[in-house]
Amino acid sequence: MKLYLTLLLSLAISTCSNAYDSHQMQTSNLDKNISVSLVADGFSIPWAMVQLPSKEILISERKGEIRVLKNGRLLSKHITGLPKIHSNSQGGLLDLALHPNFSVNRWIYFTYASKDGKKSGSNTALMRATLNISNFSLTEQKVLYKAQPNSKSGRHYGSRIVFDDNGFVFFSIGDRGKRDVNPQDISKDGGKIYRLHDDGRVPSDNPFVDKQGAKIAIYSYGHRNPQGISIDPRTNNIWSHEHGPRGGDEVNQIKKGANYGWPVISYGINYNRTSFTDKTHQRDMAQPALYWQPSIAPSGMIYISSDKYPTLKGKFLVGSMKFSHLVLLTIKGEQVVSQEKVFEDIGRTRSLLQGEDGYIYVGIDGAGIKKLIPE
Numbered sequence: 464m465k466l467y468l469t470l471l472l473s474l475a476i477s478t479c480s481n482a483y484d485s486h487q488m489q490t491s492n493l494d495k496n497i498s499v500s501l502v503a504d505g506f507s508i509p510w511a512m513v514q515l516p517s518k519e520i521l522i523s524e525r526k527g528e529i530r531v532l533k534n535g536r537l538l539s540k541h542i543t544g545l546p547k548i549h550s551n552s553q554g555g556l557l558d559l560a561l562h563p564n565f566s567v568n569r570w571i572y573f574t575y576a577s578k579d580g581k582k583s584g585s586n587t588a589l590m591r592a593t594l595n596i597s598n599f600s601l602t603e604q605k606v607l608y609k610a611q612p613n614s615k616s617g618r619h620y621g622s623r624i625v626f627d628d629n630g631f632v633f634f635s636i637g638d639r640g641k642r643d644v645n646p647q648d649i650s651k652d653g654g655k656i657y658r659l660h661d662d663g664r665v666p667s668d669n670p671f672v673d674k675q676g677a678k679i680a681i682y683s684y685g686h687r688n689p690q691g692i693s694i695d696p697r698t699n700n701i702w703s704h705e706h707g708p709r710g711g712d713e714v715n716q717i718k719k720g721a722n723y724g725w726p727v728i729s730y731g732i733n734y735n736r737t738s739f740t741d742k743t744h745q746r747d748m749a750q751p752a753l754y755w756q757p758s759i760a761p762s763g764m765i766y767i768s769s770d771k772y773p774t775l776k777g778k779f780l781v782g783s784m785k786f787s788h789l790v791l792l793t794i795k796g797e798q799v800v801s802q803e804k805v806f807e808d809i810g811r812t813r814s815l816l817q818g819e820d821g822y823i824y825v826g827i828d829g830a831g832i833k834k835l836i837p838e
Contacts, residue, residue, distance in 0.1 A: 491791060491803035493774040494835075499809055502824070502832045503537040506530075509826030511559040511573075511623075512816035516566050517596060520818065522832065523573065525555035531599060532832065544592065544601030549576040549585035552617025557587070558634070560624040562661060569593045570661070571601070574622040574634055577609055584615035586652065587622050587636040591663070607663035608634070608680060610652035616640040619653075619706075623692040623764075628699060631658050631666060633717075635703065637688035642726040646685050649677045654725060656689060656703065656717055658682040670720030685723040685748065691764030691781060692717075695794060702752075702794065704761045704781060707731035708739075712758045713751035714781075716797050724748035730756060753792070753799040760785035763815035763826070771821045771837050775805075782812025784828065789815075809833065 508525040515521065520532040521542065527550045529542035548556050554576030562570035570591055577588035588609040592601040619637030626632050638645045638654035646654025649671055657680040658669055671677035689705040701717040711731025715723055728742045730751075744750065755761070763782040767775045779792040787810050793801040806825075810833070814826035823835040 488790065488802045488804050490807065491805050493791065493803065494805040496774075496838045497772065497806075498836045498838070499806060499825075500834050500836050501830075502535055502834045503532055504831030505537065506826065506829075506831050508555075508828050509814055509832060510555075510557050511814050512824055512826055512832070513559045513561050513571070514816060514818040514820070515561070515594075515596065516819060518819065519596075520816070520824065520832070521559060521571075522814075522826065523556045523559050525557065526550045527556045527575075529556070529559070529573075540599060542594075542599050542601060544604065546575065546588075546590060546604060546606075547578065549578050551576065551585070554585055554617055554620045557620060557622045558624045560626065560632070562591075563626050563630065569595070572607075572624055572632060572634075574620075574624060576620055577606075578613065579606070579609055580611055580613045582613040584613040586610040586613050586639065587620045589624070589632075589634050589657075589659075591661070605663065607632075607659060608657060610636050610639075614639045614641070619688040621689055623690060623703070625692045625694055625701070626661075627694055627701070630661055632661055633658050633682060633692060633701065635686065635689035635692060635705075637690075637705075638686070638725065642687070646687065646725045647722070647727065649674065649681055649684055652678055654684060654686045655681045656683045656686060656692070682719060683717050683721045683723065685721075685725050685727075687725045690762045693764040693766050693779060695766060695779075696768065697777075698796065700797065702764065702779065704764055706760060707754070707758055709734050709736065710754075710756045710758050712755040712761055714753040714761075714792070714799055715749065715751050718749070721749045722747060723751075730754045731758070752794075752797070753802065758785060759783040759790065761790070762813050765815045765817050765823070767817060767823070769817055769821040769823070772823065772835070780805075780815055780823070782815055782825070784811045784813065787811055789825070806835070 527548040618640035621635040691704040708731040810827035
């Protein structure tokens with residue numbers, strides 16, 4: 464096995480200079496003047512966080528709740544008006560995002576496991592609703608997209624959401640555990656990143672709008688289970704990371720119509736240590752900007768623009784669920800040029816938020832919400 468992984472790494476280095484693995488990750492001291500403080504505990508899986516202009520932080524619990532953190536205190540009341548959510552294995556209430564013009568329209572977006580559809584099981588849906596802050600309730604709920612068909616698999620729902628400067632909403636759906644069926648077939652949902660207008664309409668310039676039988680909301684495909692997505696404000700490039708199998712977690716720059724190869728090419732192997740592909744490259748498939756070997760189980764991804772963290776500013780932060788640290792990525796243009804391990808032992812990081820107040824908040828499975836406090 465060591466020989467196999469060594470050959471795999473050697474091939475990657477010799478044929479693609481900008482794809483490299485986590486053996487190159489060094490522990491950094493950029494976090495030495497930043498402390499970690501617990502803000503609120505009592506969470507199971509805090510999948511996502513958003514901060515309202517009025518300073519409250521909303522936290523989605525995967526089991527199907529949105530909690531409210533106000534003035535550093537977790538309120539007993541929950542957000543009401545959520546749809547029926549299928550909480551099972553990796554499914555449940557997932558990402559949250561505010562519309563760029565939230566202060567005017569009060570629109571909040573979220574992804575979740577929905578049973579709507581003909582077959583049993585569930586699949587990932589994207590909903591928009593209006594948030595009434597006075598009583599913390601959701602109204603005018605509208606499903607903008609629902610992946611079909613439903614599946615009884617409890618794996619790989621995705622899912623993250625991000626808006627670009629043009630008002631398009633991007634969101635990810637994992638391959639639903641059907642790697643040989645969904646990711647490479649653009650007529651099927653799963654293993655894709657999608658792009659819509661904020662009201663659910665499909666943009667006329669989406670890459671597959673003229674392709675017979677295609678799911679025309681697709682923006683990119685060939686993904687496994689993307690659980691991080693962010694936009695570099697310096698270039699407007701979209702960046703995403705996804706879980707590999709045993710090894711092969713990836714960071715990718717998301718490009719219109721691109722195929723990211725899963726499962727035809729991969730730097731990972733099966734969980735039982737057998738091989739499912741002998742390819743790490745194929746001419747019509749994009750190489751990752753970075754892959755992790757071994758897997759770090761990445762979750763959450765934010766660009767740091769806050770002046771409160773001069774040593775971190777201008778970089779991307781990613782959580783590692785497996786190793787309980789954060790990863791600081793330096794990205795220049797279309798390349799990841801370095802990565803550094805920071806905040807070791809912070810916990811099994813599920814979500815990240817740079818708040819309206821400029822502080823970074825970290826959602827930890829089974830623990831709570833932590834805050835990074837610079838000296």
